[in-house]
Amino acid sequence: MLKNLLLTATLLAGSLFVQAQDREYVIVVHGGAGDISKVENDPVRSALYYAALDSALSIGDCILSAGGEGSQAVMAVINYFENNPLFNAGKGATCTAEGTFELDASIMEGKDLSAGAVAGVKTIKNPINAAYAVKTKTPHVLLSGSGADTFAAEQGLEQVDNLYFATPKTLEWIEKLKQESKKNGTVGCVVLDKQGNLTAGTSTGGMFKKKWGRIGDSPVIGAGTYADNNSCAVSCTGHGEYFIRHAVAFNLCARYKYLKESVEQAADYIIHTELNTNAGNGGLIAVDKEGHIAMPFNSTGMFRGYLYKEKGQTDVVKKVGIGKVMIVP
Numbered sequence: 001m002l003k004n005l006l007l008t009a010t011l012l013a014g015s016l017f018v019q020a021q022d023r024e025y026v027i028v029v030h031g032g033a034g035d036i037s038k039v040e041n042d043p044v045r046s047a048l049y050y051a052a053l054d055s056a057l058s059i060g061d062c063i064l065s066a067g068g069e070g071s072q073a074v075m076a077v078i079n080y081f082e083n084n085p086l087f088n089a090g091k092g093a094t095c096t097a098e099g100t101f102e103l104d105a106s107i108m109e110g111k112d113l114s115a116g117a118v119a120g121v122k123t124i125k126n127p128i129n130a131a132y133a134v135k136t137k138t139p140h141v142l143l144s145g146s147g148a149d150t151f152a153a154e155q156g157l158e159q160v161d162n163l164y165f166a167t168p169k170t171l172e173w174i175e176k177l178k179q180e181s182k183k184n185g186t187v188g189c190v191v192l193d194k195q196g197n198l199t200a201g202t203s204t205g206g207m208f209k210k211k212w213g214r215i216g217d218s219p220v221i222g223a224g225t226y227a228d229n230n231s232c233a234v235s236c237t238g239h240g241e242y243f244i245r246h247a248v249a250f251n252l253c254a255r256y257k258y259l260k261e262s263v264e265q266a267a268d269y270i271i272h273t274e275l276n277t278n279a280g281n282g283g284l285i286a287v288d289k290e291g292h293i294a295m296p297f298n299s300t301g302m303f304r305g306y307l308y309k310e311k312g313q314t315d316v317v318k319k320v321g322i323g324k325v326m327i328v329p
């Protein structure tokens with residue numbers, strides 16, 4: 001009996017009190033939330049998503065294990081997602097009601113609260129690179145529209161024709177825009193690096209058939225993206241208007257910091273209780289300053305994955321998921 005009690009206590013201690021500062025580094029990624037039943041029920045399509053999430057984590061792992069900075073890992077991972085037509089960011093972005101492409105992206109570093117973002121850009125191949133340039137090369141946080149495109153061109157960032165972002169699928173939608181098919185989503189990455197710094201980044205094509213220069217939560221610091229070394233790094237995906245109203249990314253950090261909630265408690269509360277789950281559909285990924293992870297969603301699924309390395313271990317722990325269940329890739 002005593003032996004059993006001791007064993008139970010040890011197991012509990014093991015799960016509850018794993019000191020996350022024992023984690024050397026952590027990376028969490030998402031590729032958008034929404035109704036993923038079609039993908040989940042198609043073994044070929046789901047394999048492509050699992051492989052892409054796995055690759056994204058491996059890219060981050062290579063950089064972080066070598067002592068690279070969180071911002072380098074976040075940039076490399078989001079560039080990878082932006083270049084992959086499976087995701088609603090960069091090539092593969094969803095289209096506006098006019099059949100064009102307008103992209104948003106942001107990045108924030110927790111060590112100094114420095115942040116950069118672009119919104120409604122049309123010709124920057126990798127919007128996250130422009131967001132980073134805004135952060136590092138200007139006194140501003142958010143540039144929009146043609147001004148942001150001009151700034152990126154002046155910075156020597158790769159420019160493309162707006163139709164570069166199209167895929168056979170989105171071209172089909174543009175042809176039949178009246179038809180109610182849609183692709184939402186977004187990509188994001190949050191990191192705790194070996195130096196103990198938190199970084200968050202997000203990139204998106206926005207919401208299908210958006211009009212009038214609509215901008216969602218992704219480039220809004222505090223709504224779709226936030227990082228603060230005293231709390232968490234957060235990247236969101238979902239119906240942006242609701243994420244802006246609830247200042248979701250900052251809200252999570254504030255609950256963690258002031259209410260002393262765990263990252264899991266704060267994230268679950270916002271996604272499952274505070275957001276109107278009928279309309280404010282979506283999810284988020286977050287990592288706190290000690291390396292704890294949260295990745296809740298109130299939609300049927302969210303493309304997501306995490307990887308971390310415990311101090312003193314040679315192997316990393318890695319999992320990816322689409323629906324409710326996570327798998328080892």
Ligand code: ASP
Binds near residue numbers: 032186206215236
């Ligand atoms: N949050 C993005 C937006 O509202 C879209 C998404 O993540 O699905 O623009």
